Amino acid sequence: MRRLPLFFIIILLALSIPAGTEASAVNRTADAASDIKLVFAGDILLDGYVGDQIAKYGVNYPFVKVAPLLQKADVAFANLETPVSTKGQAAKKTFVFRSKPGTLAGLQYAGIDGVTVANNHILDYGQAGMLDTLSNLDKYGIGRTGAGKDVEEAFKPYIKTVNGQKIAILGVSRVLSDSSWYAGKNKPGAASAYTPEPLLGKIKQSAKTNDFTVVYIHWNQEFKDYPEKYARVLARQMIDSGADLIIGAHSHCLMGIEYYKHKPIFYSLGNFVFNRSTRGGDKTLDSMLANFRIAGNKLSASVTPVKIVHGQPVFMGANYNKKIIQLLKERSFNAVVDSKGQVSERTAGA
Numbered sequence: 001m002r003r004l005p006l007f008f009i010i011i012l013l014a015l016s017i018p019a020g021t022e023a024s025a026v027n028r029t030a031d032a033a034s035d036i037k038l039v040f041a042g043d044i045l046l047d048g049y050v051g052d053q054i055a056k057y058g059v060n061y062p063f064v065k066v067a068p069l070l071q072k073a074d075v076a077f078a079n080l081e082t083p084v085s086t087k088g089q090a091a092k093k094t095f096v097f098r099s100k101p102g103t104l105a106g107l108q109y110a111g112i113d114g115v116t117v118a119n120n121h122i123l124d125y126g127q128a129g130m131l132d133t134l135s136n137l138d139k140y141g142i143g144r145t146g147a148g149k150d151v152e153e154a155f156k157p158y159i160k161t162v163n164g165q166k167i168a169i170l171g172v173s174r175v176l177s178d179s180s181w182y183a184g185k186n187k188p189g190a191a192s193a194y195t196p197e198p199l200l201g202k203i204k205q206s207a208k209t210n211d212f213t214v215v216y217i218h219w220n221q222e223f224k225d226y227p228e229k230y231a232r233v234l235a236r237q238m239i240d241s242g243a244d245l246i247i248g249a250h251s252h253c254l255m256g257i258e259y260y261k262h263k264p265i266f267y268s269l270g271n272f273v274f275n276r277s278t279r280g281g282d283k284t285l286d287s288m289l290a291n292f293r294i295a296g297n298k299l300s301a302s303v304t305p306v307k308i309v310h311g312q313p314v315f316m317g318a319n320y321n322k323k324i325i326q327l328l329k330e331r332s333f334n335a336v337v338d339s340k341g342q343v344s345e346r347t348a349g350a
Contacts, residue, residue, distance in 0.1 A: 036162045036294040039073040040216070040247050041066075041313075042269035042287055043081040044115070046099035046106070049275040050311040059103050062273040063110035065314045066306060069289065071111035074162040077169055078107075078272060079216065079249040080115035080122075085132035088125030093177060096124045104140040114158040116171025118146025118191045119218040119250065123181050127188040145216075146171025147183065147190045154183035154191040155202045159210060165294070168210035172199055173218035174234070175250050193217055193234070200241040207242025212294060215243045218250045220268060223280040225331055227255055227267040235265045244299065247290065253283045254324070256331030257301075259345040264301050264335070266290050272306075272313055287313055288324060301343040303328065 046054065046062070053061055063070070070076040082097040084104055090096045107115070115137070123130050130147055137144045148154040157168040172193040176182065183189035193199050206213040215238050219231050227248070235246050239260050246265040248255065252274070255267035270287045277284040285308040293300045305324035306313040321341070328337045334346045 034163045034295075036165060036167065036212075037072065037074045038167070038214075038292040038294070039070055039076045040214075040266070040269060040290040040292075041070070041076070041078040041112075042249055042272040042274075043079050043119075043252065044107070044273045045081050045097060045271075045275060046084065046103040046273070047082055047097045050273055051099060051103070053311045054103055054106070059106040060109045061106070062312050063106050063112075065312060066289070067110045069304065073111065073113075073291075075114075075160050075167055075169075076110070076112045077114050077116070077158070077214075077216065077247075078112055079119060079171075079218070079269075080107075080117050080133075080137075081119055081249075081274070082121055083123075083125050083129040083133045084136050085125060085129040087132040088127075088129030091124050091126065091177070093124070095121075097121050098125050098129065101136045101139075104136060104142060107142055108140050112142065113160060114143025114145065114169065116146040116169070116216040116218075116249075117144055118154070118171040118173035118193075118216075120173065120175045120177060122147050122190055123177070130190075131188055144171075145169055145191075146173065147188075149188045150186055151183040151189075151191075151198065154189060155198055157202075157206050157210070157213070165212060166210040167212050167214070168206045169214045169216055170202060170206060171216045174231075175218045175220075193219070196237070200237060203238055203241040203243050207244075212244050213242055214245045214247060216247045216249070219248055220251050220255070222250065222252055223277070223284070224251055225253065225255060231267065232258070235267075236260050239263050239265075245292065252277055252280050254286055254288060254327060254331070256328055256333060257335035257337070257343060258333040259335055262345060264299070264343065264345075271308060273311065274308060275311065276308070285309075286324060286327070288328075303337065303341045303343060305341070 143158040157170040174193040182192040251268040
């Protein structure tokens with residue numbers, strides 16, 4: 001039998017591959033590349049015990065163990081629970097924080113793209129300290145939302161375009177010392193969530209002009225395991241107004257997860273880089289990263305447990321992860337968290 005030349009054999013083999021196989025592989029790769037990865041962390045304080053650790057080991061110290069995960073995200077975001085400034089006068093309140101501006105280099109190193117500053121500490125050193133904090137964040141290239149020179153700036157969301165999709169994060173607070181902290185028409189301050197407006201109107205506006213809107217809100221009570229009734233109502237109002245995802249903070253401990261209209265509400269991510277609280281005890285050292293993947297119109301969620309050790313969030317072993325996942329199961333409403341940390345909505349009757 002006469003042998004065919006080698007190049008004919010190659011051509012015949014190529015023709016025998018099912019049509020579209022190569023294109024499908026390329027499309028799968030392209031689809032994976034077009035997915036958008038978001039990571040959210042809880043409260044960051046760079047003062048007190050954490051500040052002492054930074055003085056000893058450098059500004060990167062708090063983030064060394066978790067930076068690799070944060071750096072891989074398209075958007076990594078957290079709550080900055082402190083003014084970062086040398087200006088202003090201390091407010092007359094029980095707990096007053098102020099961190100050194102140079103500590104922001106640690107967030108920069110960690111790959112944190114932006115922070116919300118809408119919380120009950122941003123005006124610990126008055127308007128001067130708050131406005132200086134905003135300037136320092138700008139200096140270090142860290143995005144911000146939740147406070148400003150007036151109400152318009154305070155409610156301006158952080159926006160980042162990823163793979164052609166505009167991701168907006170709006171920082172607001174339902175925990176502020178008093179009304180003097182609220183941003184006004186010509187008054188510096190924080191974005192207040194105490195009243196429906198301008199909050200819900202700003203969410204509607206963001207939903208119209210951006211592809212995906214997140215609200216990162218300071219709310220609920222410290223050291224409590226479950227959200228207040230008002231928070232569950234407000235979460236629904238925000239989703240009805242166009243929010244796609246709600247992230248909460250302030251309790252300094254982990255709360256559960258709920259879905260409303262198939263959209264997730266993470267009531268509290270707990271602390272992230274923080275001092276241990278004598279009032280809250282060891283549970284204030286339990287933490288997690290909330291991870292989200294946007295693939296087309298689909299949002300998937302997962303959690304990565306971490307523990308704060310000497311002011312530093314650290315990934316732990318299987319036993320600790322199992323403990324945190326069990327805690328979330330107990331505190332969640334209609335959300336399911338599997339053994340790998342994947343979060344999903346509980347189906348009816350399940």
